[in-house]
Amino acid sequence: MRLLTVLLCFISLSTIASSDSTITYSLPDTVKPVSMVVDITVTGYGKKEAFAxxxxxxxxxxxxxxxxxxxxxxxxxxxxxxxxxGRDVRMKKAQLEWKFDWQLNTTYKLMLATATDTAEKFSIVSAYIFLPAEQKWKLIGTCRMKDEVRPLEDLKAVRSTGKASRMDVSFSNVMVQTARGWRRLDDTKQPVPSPAVPPLANVDSVYQVQADKDLIxxxxxxxxIKAKENIEGVYYEIINPGSGTSFTAKDSVSVRYQLRLLGSQEVISGSETEQxxxxxxxxxxxxxxxxxxxxTGGKIRLVIPSGMAYSIRTRSPKIPPNSVLVFDIDVLDAKPAAK
Structure with missing residues (x-):
């Protein structure tokens, strides 16, 4: 199967007939996208409700x-x-909405990102928009879908049509992220650019710092939790200071650890016995x-605000965006990094 099947002839939807409002991208079954990104530019719209x-x-x-x-x-x-x-995002039935005065003839990036747990048969999917004026991403929100392990199948670009409800729009830089990196889906032969700024660049980061602190x-x-001391906003409790060697962030460490989300007792990563x-x-x-x-030989408990962890990234099915993480870490050994 070809990497891409474009069912319509043109990537610019502003030039096609009103009955042709969808572009569908077909991927081989072996390709499992975890993110989809597209640049979208709206050039005009009708008087009634419209979307793209x-x-x-x-x-x-x-x-x-x-x-x-x-x-x-x-x-x-x-x-x-x-x-x-996300901040200031309102919730409706099966829908999240963010009031945002997007502008005509301005290019925005839309991103859908997912993480899947095949054993428990569920996925989380997050939605983002990149704001060019701020050069930062905005998280709209994340949903959890049970019995769904390939949520980004059947990829489409869509716009509304009709004289009064039309949306004149162009799509470009249509890409998906797989285990092997980003790959382009549109017909151009341009190099494959990864998204210019990662979702870690978060327009709501200052607000989230305070929200995380309030939770902690x-x-x-x-x-x-008993972790009251903090270093640059990372809270910690030294359970055992250790009597071995000191080390730095430049070194290699061997540890046992367990990870939980703040407020939960479920261990979602790590082990009491595995190194x-x-x-x-x-x-x-x-x-x-x-x-x-x-x-080395010491044990420490960390409570890490989202900004010092994975921020708004969709990192794992059990670590949603903006998660505050709690780690119990036994440091077994440390070695200088190889030069």
Whole structure:
């Protein structure tokens, strides 16, 4: 099968007939996209409600306009559960909406990203828009879909049509991310650019810092966690300082660890018995800052705000965007990085 089947002739939807409102992208069964990104530029619209965006049989991400306002809308099946909602995003039945005065003749990026648990047969899907003026991403929200393990199948670009409800729009830089990296889906032969700025660049990051701190303060006040000291916002409790060697974020460490989300007792990663070896400098910022506070043989508990962890990225099916992480870490050994 060819990598791409374009059912319509042109990537610019503003020039096609009103009955042709969808472009469908077909991928081989062996290709499992985890993200889809497209540049969208609206050049005009009718007097009634209109929309344009990307989606699949399960989820849709559109820019919309109605008589009163412009919106960015994330739509998903009614049986899905909303697990994360971006700042100032309102929730409707099977839909999240963000009031945003998007402009004509301005190019925005739309992104759908997913993480799947094949064992438990569910996926989470997150929706984002990249704001060119701020050069940052906005998280619209994340839903959890049960019994869905390939939520980004049947990829489409869609716009509304009709004299009064038309949306004149062009799509470009249509790409999917797979285990092997980003690949282009449109007909151009241009090089494959990855998204210019990763979702870690978050327009709501300042707000989220305070929201995470408030959650941690509540958990501390209730006695759910005892990690009260902090280093650059990463809270920690030294359970055993260790008596071995000191190390830095430039070194390799061997550890046992367990990861939970703040407020949950479920271990979602790690083990009490299995040993893991990492280059500390390649891990999330929270580990780099706080793990070197103990020596080898030591144990430390970390409570890491989302901005020092995975921020708004859709990293894992059990780690939604904006998650505050709790780690219990036993440091077994440390070695200088090989030169």
């Amino acid at each position: 965006g990307i989606g699949t049989k399960s989820v849709k991400l559109y820019v919309e306009k109605n008589k009163k306002e412009h919106l960015v809308s994330f739509k998903f099946p009614e049986a899905s559960k909303t697990i994360v909602r 303060d509540v958990a501390t006040g209730l006695g759910a 893991y070896t990492f280059m500390l400098g390649s891990l999330i910022r929270g580990w780099q800052l706080a793990v070197p506070l103990v020596k």
